[in-house]
Amino acid sequence: MRVRVEATGPLTTVQDTGRPGYAALGVPRSGALDRPAAALAARLVGLPPRAAVLEVTLGGLRLAAPPRPCWVAVTGARAPVTADGRARPHAEAFWWATGPLELGAPADGVRSYVALGGGLEVAPVLGSRSTDVLAGLGPAPLAPGDVLPVGDAPGTPVAVDVAGVRRPGLLRLHPGPRADWVDDALERLCRARWRVLPASNRVGLRLTPEDEALPRAAAYAGAELPSEGMVLGAVQVPPDGGAVVFLSDHPTTGGYPVVAVVDETDLWQAAQARPGERVGFTRA
Amino acid sequence: MRVRPYGPRAVLVEVDGPLQAAALAGWAREHLAAEEVVPGATTVLLDGVGSPAAVREALAGWSPRADAAPGPLVEVPVVFDGPDLAYVAERWGLSVEAAVARLTEVELTSAFCGFAPGFAYLAGLREEWSVPRLASPRPRVDPGSVGLAGAFCGIYPTASPGGWRLVGRSEVVLWDLDRLEPALLAPGTRVRLREAGR
Numbered sequence: 001m002r003v004r005v006e007a008t009g010p011l012t013t014v015q016d017t018g019r020p021g022y023a024a025l026g027v028p029r030s031g032a033l034d035r036p037a038a039a040l041a042a043r044l045v046g047l048p049p050r051a052a053v054l055e056v057t058l059g060g061l062r063l064a065a066p067p068r069p070c071w072v073a074v075t076g077a078r079a080p081v082t083a084d085g086r087a088r089p090h091a092e093a094f095w096w097a098t099g100p101l102e103l104g105a106p107a108d109g110v111r112s113y114v115a116l117g118g119g120l121e122v123a124p125v126l127g128s129r130s131t132d133v134l135a136g137l138g139p140a141p142l143a144p145g146d147v148l149p150v151g152d153a154p155g156t157p158v159a160v161d162v163a164g165v166r167r168p169g170l171l172r173l174h175p176g177p178r179a180d181w182v183d184d185a186l187e188r189l190c191r192a193r194w195r196v197l198p199a200s201n202r203v204g205l206r207l208t209p210e211d212e213a214l215p216r217a218a219a220y221a222g223a224e225l226p227s228e229g230m231v232l233g234a235v236q237v238p239p240d241g242g243a244v245v246f247l248s249d250h251p252t253t254g255g256y257p258v259v260a261v262v263d264e265t266d267l268w269q270a271a272q273a274r275p276g277e278r279v280g281f282t283r284a
Numbered sequence: 285m286r287v288r289p290y291g292p293r294a295v296l297v298e299v300d301g302p303l304q305a306a307a308l309a310g311w312a313r314e315h316l317a318a319e320e321v322v323p324g325a326t327t328v329l330l331d332g333v334g335s336p337a338a339v340r341e342a343l344a345g346w347s348p349r350a351d352a353a354p355g356p357l358v359e360v361p362v363v364f365d366g367p368d369l370a371y372v373a374e375r376w377g378l379s380v381e382a383a384v385a386r387l388t389e390v391e392l393t394s395a396f397c398g399f400a401p402g403f404a405y406l407a408g409l410r411e412e413w414s415v416p417r418l419a420s421p422r423p424r425v426d427p428g429s430v431g432l433a434g435a436f437c438g439i440y441p442t443a444s445p446g447g448w449r450l451v452g453r454s455e456v457v458l459w460d461l462d463r464l465e466p467a468l469l470a471p472g473t474r475v476r477l478r479e480a481g482r
Contacts, residue, residue: 020319020332021319021320022401023320023322023329023331024309024322024323024396024470024471025397025401025402025470026397026398026399026400026402026403026467027401126461135400135401136442137401174289174291174292175291176289176290177288177290178288226324226326226327227324227325227396227405228296228324228325228326228329229296229320229322229323229329229331230329231290231293231294231329231331233291234290234291251399252322252397252398253322253324253396253397253398253399258290261291261294263291263292284292
């Protein structure tokens with residue numbers, strides 16, 4: 001069936017688990033930023049965990065009444081959900097039948113995930129339906145008037161097996177390859193208080209220190225780093241002494257030193273941290 | 285060769301330059317289990333490896349000379365009329381014709397990709413022929429533009445902003461999602477520029 005998009009909020013994209021394996025060609029991995037939330041949404045309506053769902057940034061999504069009813073689940077940032085004119089639960093499958101489906105702005109967090117029972121049937125690119133905002137691969141971000149192809153199966157709701165309560169905490173750091181470019185890099189990262197910058201996006205969480213910037217080690221003052229590969233969660237320190245935590249759409253190579261890597265299981269927090277909020281690190 | 289830690293699932297291997305990086309990357313794809321093998325200018329990232337310690341051990345089996353199989357050769361016809369060709373020639377102390385001859389005589393090798401899908405950093409120019417990037421990048425560079433930056437040559441697969449010194453343009457399709465291998469110049473590919481129409 002085809003579902004019409006009426007509003008998208010600041011940014012709504014299609015995301016699955018991305019297209020790993022092509023980094024050597026300059027293709028970012030892409031994929032949902034809050035992986036566990038996207039997988040949970042898919043699972044709640046009976047889709048495989050790698051299925052494509054909608055990633056809604058700060059709410060504002062509105063889908064027109066579906067041609068056929070289906071199961072829906074919304075996870076991630078707790079956006080108020082209404083469907084068929086009624087408020088609907090978070091992280092629980094519900095039946096969507098006759099009216100529009102709407103996500104309000106979440107009280108906290110950034111990204112909500114909407115799984116539709118039949119699955120999103122947009123054409124995959126290099127094995128993934130994910131929108132990559134850096135390389136421009138995959139479907140374009142949703143726009144009002146778009147029509148989403150959705151599988152005809154209504155989905156199979158999974159009884160709630162206790163959707164785990166997630167507690168944000170400090171992001172755990174592992175040493176990166178260029179830790180020596182900053183004096184006591186990990187210690188300083190952990191000691192500093194960081195604030196999330198508005199320029200943060202699917203490429204990276206951009207952070208500014210509230211106190212002192214991270215100082216470049218004397219041995220590397222003015223040095224340039226030849227481009228080298230980067231991993232998901234890489235913490236890069238640009239010359240201004242801030243920090244960037246690279247997320248799904250990160251460039252495959254970079255020329256600033258990566259001093260640490262955020263533990264993959266903590267990256268969902270980076271996906272849900274809002275501009276202006278504080279973020280802290282600790283050693284893994 | 286030096287192996288640096290890169291979080292719990294990856295290592296970064298430092299080697300002696302882009303050609304060695306491309307060679308090690310080719311070897312690693314055959315001999316190591318990694319989700320991503322990403323060559324860089326002087327490094328190879330091995331990402332998604334079960335045990336970094338085991339990878340360190342396996343890397344001992346590689347030596348820069350052990351790998352000899354050359355990559356496929358791609359000829360790229362180029363119209364040498366780029367806005368920075370005269371600058372490059374002057375920097376090299378050559379006439380424009382001689383600069384073009386230099387660019388077409390060198391066998392280049394795709395060392396690594398980055399910046400955009402299918403954008404290959406082509407190594408093979410001598411270090412002393414390095415040219416600096418533009419102080420401020422052009423807001424738009426056309427697809428197919430052939431440029432130089434440092435000792436690398438590159439061809440823009442898509443329109444984008446860019447700071448490379450443009451020496452010419454080519455009509456080859458560098459990135460095509462309908463091809464089995466979408467990148468024409470994947471790492472390890474040998475490249476020879478040829479004057480179009482000759």
